[in-house]
Amino acid sequence: MPDAVVDVPRWSADQVLSLAPDASAQRAARALAGGKAWSEVGFSADDALPPTVWGLCQGSDVQPYQTCVDLTEPAYRCTCPSRKFPCKHTLAVLLRWAAGTVPDAPAPAWVREWQASRAERTRAYGPKEAARTGGESNGRAAGTKATLRRAERVAAGLAELDRWLADQLRGGLAGVARLGYAHWDTMAARLIDAQAPGAARLVRNLGDYVGDPERLLAELGLLRLLAAGFARLDSLPPELAATLRLRVGLPVSAEEVLAGPAVRDRWQVLGVRDEPENDLLVRRVWLRGAQTGRAALVLSFAGPGQVFVTDLVPGTALDADLCFYPENVRVLIARRHAPAAPITSVAGALPVPAAMREYAQALARDPWLERWPMVLADVVPVKAGDRWCLTAGGDGVPLDPAAGAPWRLVAAAGGRPVVVAGEWTAAGLRPLSVWTGDRLVRL
Amino acid sequence: MTDVVGGGAVGRGAAWPEVLAAALVGTQRTGGDAEALLDTVAGHALRRRAGTALVPGVPLPAPAPADPAGFVGPDAVARVDALLATDSATRDAVPVRDMAGRLELLAEWLGAAAGRRVPPELVPALLDVGRRHHHLRPVLAEVAGPLAHWLAAQRPDWGYAAAGRPAQSTVDGPEVWELGSIGRRGGYLHRLRQRDPAQARKLLEATWDAETPDDRAVLLSALKTGLSLDDEPLLERALDDRRRQVRVVAADLLGRLPDSAYGRRMAARALACVDLDTAGPTGSRTGPDGGTGPIGIEPPATCDRPMRRDGIAPRPPAGTGERAWWLEEILARAPLSVWPAPARFLARPVSEAWAVTVRRGLARAAAAQHDIAWALALVDPLTAGVVTDGQPDDRLLLKALYDVLPAQELAARAAAALDRGLVGAMAVELEHVLALCPRPWPPAVAEAVLGALEAHLGNRGAGWRAASLCELAALRLPADLAPRVAALAERVRAVRPNDPGVAFIERFAATVRFRKAHRSPHGAAPPRRGRVRARAGRAGRR
Numbered sequence: 010m011p012d013a014v015v016d017v018p019r020w021s022a023d024q025v026l027s028l029a030p031d032a033s034a035q036r037a038a039r040a041l042a043g044g045k046a047w048s049e050v051g052f053s054a055d056d057a058l059p060p061t062v063w064g065l066c067q068g069s070d071v072q073p074y075q076t077c078v079d080l081t082e083p084a085y086r087c088t089c090p091s092r093k094f095p096c097k098h099t100l101a102v103l104l105r106w107a108a109g110t111v112p113d114a115p116a117p118a119w120v121r122e123w124q125a126s127r128a129e130r131t132r133a134y135g136p137k138e139a140a141r142t143g144g145e146s147n148g149r150a151a152g153t154k155a156t157l158r159r160a161e162r163v164a165a166g167l168a169e170l171d172r173w174l175a176d177q178l179r180g181g182l183a184g185v186a187r188l189g190y191a192h193w194d195t196m197a198a199r200l201i202d203a204q205a206p207g208a209a210r211l212v213r214n215l216g217d218y219v220g221d222p223e224r225l226l227a228e229l230g231l232l233r234l235l236a237a238g239f240a241r242l243d244s245l246p247p248e249l250a251a252t253l254r255l256r257v258g259l260p261v262s263a264e265e266v267l268a269g270p271a272v273r274d275r276w277q278v279l280g281v282r283d284e285p286e287n288d289l290l291v292r293r294v295w296l297r298g299a300q301t302g303r304a305a306l307v308l309s310f311a312g313p314g315q316v317f318v319t320d321l322v323p324g325t326a327l328d329a330d331l332c333f334y335p336e337n338v339r340v341l342i343a344r345r346h347a348p349a350a351p352i353t354s355v356a357g358a359l360p361v362p363a364a365m366r367e368y369a370q371a372l373a374r375d376p377w378l379e380r381w382p383m384v385l386a387d388v389v390p391v392k393a394g395d396r397w398c399l400t401a402g403g404d405g406v407p408l409d410p411a412a413g414a415p416w417r418l419v420a421a422a423g424g425r426p427v428v429v430a431g432e433w434t435a436a437g438l439r440p441l442s443v444w445t446g447d448r449l450v451r452l
Numbered sequence: 453m454t455d456v457v458g459g460g461a462v463g464r465g466a467a468w469p470e471v472l473a474a475a476l477v478g479t480q481r482t483g484g485d486a487e488a489l490l491d492t493v494a495g496h497a498l499r500r501r502a503g504t505a506l507v508p509g510v511p512l513p514a515p516a517p518a519d520p521a522g523f524v525g526p527d528a529v530a531r532v533d534a535l536l537a538t539d540s541a542t543r544d545a546v547p548v549r550d551m552a553g554r555l556e557l558l559a560e561w562l563g564a565a566a567g568r569r570v571p572p573e574l575v576p577a578l579l580d581v582g583r584r585h586h587h588l589r590p591v592l593a594e595v596a597g598p599l600a601h602w603l604a605a606q607r608p609d610w611g612y613a614a615a616g617r618p619a620q621s622t623v624d625g626p627e628v629w630e631l632g633s634i635g636r637r638g639g640y641l642h643r644l645r646q647r648d649p650a651q652a653r654k655l656l657e658a659t660w661d662a663e664t665p666d667d668r669a670v671l672l673s674a675l676k677t678g679l680s681l682d683d684e685p686l687l688e689r690a691l692d693d694r695r696r697q698v699r700v701v702a703a704d705l706l707g708r709l710p711d712s713a714y715g716r717r718m719a720a721r722a723l724a725c726v727d728l729d730t731a732g733p734t735g736s737r738t739g740p741d742g743g744t745g746p747i748g749i750e751p752p753a754t755c756d757r758p759m760r761r762d763g764i765a766p767r768p769p770a771g772t773g774e775r776a777w778w779l780e781e782i783l784a785r786a787p788l789s790v791w792p793a794p795a796r797f798l799a800r801p802v803s804e805a806w807a808v809t810v811r812r813g814l815a816r817a818a819a820a821q822h823d824i825a826w827a828l829a830l831v832d833p834l835t836a837g838v839v840t841d842g843q844p845d846d847r848l849l850l851k852a853l854y855d856v857l858p859a860q861e862l863a864a865r866a867a868a869a870l871d872r873g874l875v876g877a878m879a880v881e882l883e884h885v886l887a888l889c890p891r892p893w894p895p896a897v898a899e900a901v902l903g904a905l906e907a908h909l910g911n912r913g914a915g916w917r918a919a920s921l922c923e924l925a926a927l928r929l930p931a932d933l934a935p936r937v938a939a940l941a942e943r944v945r946a947v948r949p950n951d952p953g954v955a956f957i958e959r960f961a962a963t964v965r966f967r968k969a970h971r972s973p974h975g976a977a978p979p980r981r982g983r984v985r986a987r988a989g990r991a992g993r994r
């Protein structure tokens with residue numbers, strides 16, 4: 010629990026609305042926030058209570074709904090029957106707080122009870138955040154015998170992958186273009202059977218590069234590194250070995266990650282990108298530490314109809330402890346020290362050559378790195394030939410053509426140098442946000 | 453492992469192009485060890501990725517011109533963002549779904565911006581809107597500022613917004629006339645007519661004989677813009693065209709020129725059918741307008757060749773007698789200036805058998821010739837006729853007359869019709885009247901619409917007539933009436949709770965509220981706590 014919080018930085022209305030599960034909830038919340046349905050609205054924070062906003066809202070029920078929000082995480086609770094999460098009452102009470110119309114007041118009993126029960130649960134099960142974004146877990150519970158058996162299966166699967174890779178080069182890549190997706194999916198399925206889902210995903214993706222032999226060949230080379238590396242895992246430096254295991258798809262539990270050293274910083278949210286992957290929607294939130302300069306990735310998943318529960322909004326910074334996965338980019342939030350606060354400038358923006366050097370270093374740590382957050386200082390979007398790129402004069406960083414013509418970025422920059430944050434991939438940079446002066450524009 | 457294995461094989465130190473070539477062909481044919489090749493590939497792949505080739509020597513562009521104008525406030529930005537959005541989540545923040553309605557909201561938003569600018573990142577979306585919606589271009593340019601010119605120079609699609617072009621001009625140059633599709637050629641001719649009617653006519657005359665009949669019809673109708681007696685020779689020539697559509701267009705255009713030979717021919721025919729010269733009951737004869745007695749009607753006995761050449765259709769529509777039809781056609785095409793003033797003419801009795809035909813003919817003429825006096829004189833009797841027997845043809849004619857009436861006359865009629873009740877009002881094409889009324893509606897119309905809706909919805913709750921009226925009213929009612937609309941929605945909800953059939957009323961209320969918000973939206977952002985902002989208006993998307 011934080012010590013007596015004197016002043017919690019107030020959120021902007023945008024920050025509040027970004028929590029909404031959909032646009033209709035946003036609209037409803039806006040309408041409700043100004044309404045007369047509220048009574049006993051208050052804000053309180055002390056030794057025993059994290060910063061909390063609460064209120065009673067008269068809805069269609071006889072009893073008013075009890076709505077309260079713990080601002081640190083944030084965590085919500087509302088007694089309304091809505092299945093939306095957070096519901097419009099929650100958003101509305103936050104909007105009132107953001108607008109500065111919520112007075113400081115002693116917390117009523119029901120608020121204290123809720124916070125007490127949450128603290129209880131946290132003690133019992135560890136941080137909630139970790140459970141939420143933890144991915145696979147329970148790896149160790151099954152015991153060492155199962156672990157050993159799995160390692161054997163994975164090793165056998167990767168050995169088969171290695172032979173298969175060589176076969177592709179024996180027959181020549183010119184021929185595989187005709188084979189269609191089934192060719193790659195068969196091998197991918199075998200790797201799934203061998204319990205190497207990470208490698209399986211890489212093989213399945215090969216089908217996308219059939220039209221681009223250079224890319225296809227490069228990906229085969231990286232798979233070779235994976236298979237050959239796994240065969241002599243014990244002789245690798247421990248960090249690289251851990252990264253390799255992760256890339257192959259051996260599970261790392263949230264507990265293991267959280268047991269590692271935590272890095273505290275003011276983590277600036279650079280950009281958010283949602284992408285469908287199989288049946289899930291994957292949200293990647295890219296962070297950079299203001300002091301450490303470290304890049305971090307918060308990954309979350311949403312199934313069909315689900316929404317992302319995250320308060321990581323571009324243009325804010327979060328004072329928190331992060332624990333890194335072995336590949337040194339993906340993180341879990343171990344502990345928040347304060348709610349996210351707006352920022353007016355971005356730290357750690359690099360000139361183009363330095364940014365590329367930094368990426369090369371990251372690649373040396375993890376050859377299978379697919380995305381890397383890049384923050385380029387003082388660049389201008391320009392079209393060179395048929396390709397868009399970002400340049401400070403001289404060399405240009407190519408943009409990913411699949412992202413389309415970056416007209417929003419071009420207009421925001423207006424031909425003047427701006428700071429651009431984006432996701433660097435083998436196909437080029439995908440711009441996510443741009444800072445012009447103290448203004449952030451999401452792309 | 454050796455550096456070179458076999459004849460065509462590729463060794464460890466081989467360059468990427470050789471490695472790629474070998475991999476494409478396959479080691480089965482080039483010889484050599486596939487696994488060794490794979491290792492070489494791996495090394496190359498990692499090196500190439502780490503040292504991704506940058507695009508060399510990119511020159512910096514000229515920056516956009518500085519723009520001293522301030523920005524609209526953050527709430528206004530959020531609304532225009534929702535109006536312009538392409539993704540469904542942001543789009544849904546606007547209560548109006550259909551494109552036309554959203555464009556009206558956008559036009560209203562842009563009109564309220566009053567010299568302030570949108571944040572630069574929204575300018576591309578605005579320019580995209582302007583590509584298709586020419587009428588918004590001048591307001592768009594105002595809100596986008598000099599950045600629009602700068603962007604337009606980089607993308608041909610936005611060329612219309614480039615600096616130095618008048619706001620209405622388009623990307624199509626004269627080459628379109630030679631090479632373009634018929635649609636673009638027609639558009640080009642139309643625009644040229646606006647600037648230089650004679651030049652446009654010369655252009656058309658030069659290629660007239662070489663055009664296909666279909667194209668002749670399309671291009672000839674472009675002469676509607678800037679029509680004058682100078683166009684008569686070409687139109688007379690087109691009256692002899694082999695294709696019927698071309699003749700119809702020519703006759704229609706000539707009918708708009710009262711002083712043309714065509715007009716004189718029609719006037720002569722009309723006067724032969726209508727005898728104004730009868731004495732009144734007192735036997736007095738007053739002036740050149742003829743007498744005051746009943747008007748004598750003698751429809752033509754045949755539809756001769758010259759009549760057919762002038763566009764009179766010889767075969768009547770089903771249910772109409774031949775002679776009545778010919779009379780109507782002649783009256784519809786004869787210049788209204790041959791008749792006495794409308795009030796005098798209409799005050800005189802006409803034999804009952806021909807009264808309807810005469811009225812229809814004159815109404816058609818009033819609509820075609822945009823004669824306000826005649827339209828005003830005819831619209832009320834025609835409305836009464838539509839209310840009593842409601843012929844579909846008459847309703848169309850009524851709509852055509854509404855198009856001629858000035859705004860305040862429309863408003864008065866809309867209010868009067870609504871006072872008689874919603875159902876009756878809808879029967880006389882009230883929606884068309886309301887759509888033509890100035891926007892936002894003048895107070896009398898707004899009051900009448902709201903009153904009728906309150907009376908209709910207060911007890912029954914719904915009905916398709918109310919739904920379509922609400923859809924229109926959502927966009928056209930003065931936004932200041934939002935509280936009353938909200939109260940109306942509240943009442944309907946009380947009468948019919950949880951009825952999806954009345955969802956349109958919620959949408960109605962939400963839309964008016966949305967619009968009310970941008971009545972006063974464009975002020976600067978309120979300064980946020982703790983920080984003095986140099987450019988307070990720029991808080992856009994924070």
